[in-house]
């Protein structure tokens with residue numbers, strides 16, 4: 204499963220890594236953060252990294268090896 208990372212845009216933003224789960228049925232995307240092992244939506248993952256409300260959090264999440 205592909206790794207993902209993001210950096211929140213808020214004052215407490217921190218680089219946060221996780222793994223991407225894409226469910227074929229319904230197309231739902233979930234991300235498991237490495238720090239807690241929690242299942243999060245992309246919006247929740249971005250906020251977990253210290254980000255704010257964004258329209259399309261997936262655009263701010265880097266997918267793949269880096």
Ligand SMILES: [Zn+2]
Pocket residue numbers: 236237238239240241251
């Ligand atoms: Zn976490």
